[in-house]
Amino acid sequence: MKELASGGCRAQLRIGMPWAVLLPVWILSASTVSSRADQAAARNTLELTGENFSQAVQNGTGLPWFIKLYAPWCGHCQSLAPVWDDLAQKLQGQVVLGKVDATAEEVLAHKWEVDGYPILILFANGQAHLYTGPRCLAALEAFALGGWAEAASASSKEEPFGGLDVMALTGDNFDAVVRRNSFEDQPWFIAFQLPSCGHCRRMGPTWQSLALELKGQVIVGSVDAGADRPLAELWNVTRFPTLKLITAEHEVFDYQGGRDLEALKAFALGGFLDGASSAMPPTLLEEHSEGGRLHIVVGFILGVLFASAVWAACCCCSLSERSSPPAGGSRRRKAD
Ligand SMILES: *[C@@H]1O[C@H](CO)[C@@H](O)[C@H](O)[C@H]1NC(C)=O
Ligand SMILES: *[C@@H]1O[C@H](CO)[C@@H](O)[C@H](O)[C@H]1NC(C)=O
Numbered sequence: 449m450k451e452l453a454s455g456g457c458r459a460q461l462r463i464g465m466p467w468a469v470l471l472p473v474w475i476l477s478a479s480t481v482s483s484r485a486d487q488a489a490a491r492n493t494l495e496l497t498g499e500n501f502s503q504a505v506q507n508g509t510g511l512p513w514f515i516k517l518y519a520p521w522c523g524h525c526q527s528l529a530p531v532w533d534d535l536a537q538k539l540q541g542q543v544v545l546g547k548v549d550a551t552a553e554e555v556l557a558h559k560w561e562v563d564g565y566p567i568l569i570l571f572a573n574g575q576a577h578l579y580t581g582p583r584c585l586a587a588l589e590a591f592a593l594g595g596w597a598e599a600a601s602a603s604s605k606e607e608p609f610g611g612l613d614v615m616a617l618t619g620d621n622f623d624a625v626v627r628r629n630s631f632e633d634q635p636w637f638i639a640f641q642l643p644s645c646g647h648c649r650r651m652g653p654t655w656q657s658l659a660l661e662l663k664g665q666v667i668v669g670s671v672d673a674g675a676d677r678p679l680a681e682l683w684n685v686t687r688f689p690t691l692k693l694i695t696a697e698h699e700v701f702d703y704q705g706g707r708d709l710e711a712l713k714a715f716a717l718g719g720f721l722d723g724a725s726s727a728m729p730p731t732l733l734e735e736h737s738e739g740g741r742l743h744i745v746v747g748f749i750l751g752v753l754f755a756s757a758v759w760a761a762c763c764c765c766s767l768s769e770r771s772s773p774p775a776g777g778s779r780r781r782k783a784d
């Protein structure tokens with residue numbers, strides 16, 4: 449099947465080359481073509497948001513879903529759009545095609561650690577399978593119609609703690625999304641958990657329900673303390689799960705209550721105000737700033753040396769230019 453798929457891709461590439469010659473013609477007609485493509489895409493591909501994603505896709509337990517996470521400005525996404533539409537048409541009744549604007553749906557995008565667009569994920573039999581093959585019709589079709597089963601062990605992503613509605617926080621995105629309040633004034637309720645801890649696994653479904661119920665009011669997140677030890681240590685987390693609420697003003701409230709949905713919800717929706725707060729720890733970067741300071745000092749010294757050398761050189765130039773006409777004089781004044 450792979451042979452066939454890659455053959456299809458090569459054929460498409462070969463056909464694609466002469467189009468470069470027709471570029472001016474294509475530009476002239478681009479507006480009508482793209483608007484037609486948009487209309488077709490709208491017919492065949494379902495747009496999903498953070499609100500209706502898990503409800504619609506159901507982890508692929510009904511029909512399989514093939515989802516495209518894209519950014520409107522990304523060139524690879526734009527060239528994939530007509531292919532995606534053709535694919536939707538070909539797979540009608542067998543696989544549902546969906547798309548998510550990753551720039552508008554930050555929670556979903558972070559969930560999939562989107563760092564390059566487009567990201568293609570197929571949900572089938574309750575599991576997610578990342579597509580990493582060539583983005584041509586034949587290969588995509590082969591994958592959607594069962595190829596994913598062969599690729600499953602290699603590239604399926606494990607269902608994250610609390611499911612798709614909980615924002616996975618890591619040492620890399622923590623500061624960017626929590627500290628910078630990238631969700632405006634919503635507080636964060638964060639579970640520090642370990643995949644190996646039984647209490648954590650049992651709490652997973654509750655944490656997912658909590659995320660769904662608090663949508664738009666509180667952002668529910670999780671940190672895998674096994675994968676992100678420095679982050680867990682920074683927050684003094686030694687027992688799992690540890691639950692902390694962080695307000696937009698960066699006050700931290702520890703949760704000590706029971707792990708049932710109602711108690712968690714009451715806490716997140718204002719109950720936390722009855723407890724004592726503490727301050728947020730410094731960022732991981734600040735923690736490691738000793739090394740950073742050394743670099744700054746060395747950089748500063750090198751900078752000073754370089755500037756002196758440049759100044760000395762200019763000085764010599766202007767001295768030797770003393771006798772040149774007024775045009776040179778104005779240049780000299782600038783150099784001073
Ligand atoms: C999901 O929600 C968006 C925005 O409300 C809507 O445009 C879209 O049609 C919905 N998709 C499905 C499959 O319900
Ligand atoms: C998706 O799967 C997870 C665990 O695999 C489960 O907890 C969750 O309820 C499922 N969601 C839907 C909408 O079926």
Ligand SMILES: *[C@@H]1O[C@H](CO)[C@@H](O)[C@H](O)[C@H]1NC(C)=O
Pocket residue numbers: 682683684726727728729
């Ligand atoms: C972690 O523990 C240290 C030492 O007990 C304390 O100074 C620090 O404030 C604690 N940090 C947090 C985030 O609780």
